[in-house]
Amino acid sequence: MKQEKGITLISLTIYIIVMTIVVSTIAIISTYFYKDAHSLANRINPLAEYTKFNSFFADEVNHSNLKILDCQEHYVVFDNTTQYTYVPENKAIYRNKVKIASEVENCKFERKVKNGKEVISVTIKMVDSAENEQKNTDFTLTN
16 A cells, blocks of 8 residues: 655645635735724824813813903903914814814803802814714803
8 A cells, every 4th residue: 555645736735725815814804904993093082182171171260360351152261361262164172372172063162150150161062973962061260
């Protein structure tokens, strides 16, 4: 009887073809994965932008003896020369001339008086938020 040792040329060719198909499939899947991961990393998180604005604005209104000089629909000016402005063309909120929040679809500032204290009501709608999802926050000025 003749013993068969090693592999034939046909089986070697089949192994190489199968391995090529497996490696190319993995390469295609990983390319799509990294492409999607990269596009997600470049996307701005609306909640993070809203939180960033809130932290700046809350810090500002907590200064003692802060007064509001002017408050219109898209901006508010304090007596310490700080101004918060919403620019619809840029879809951004600026603190003086520094952009602090991006991808803001709408932002309105409103001056109110509640319980004898000055309050600034801020209504913000982010670009990627749901149809009617607006965040309304009231900031009370400390005296």
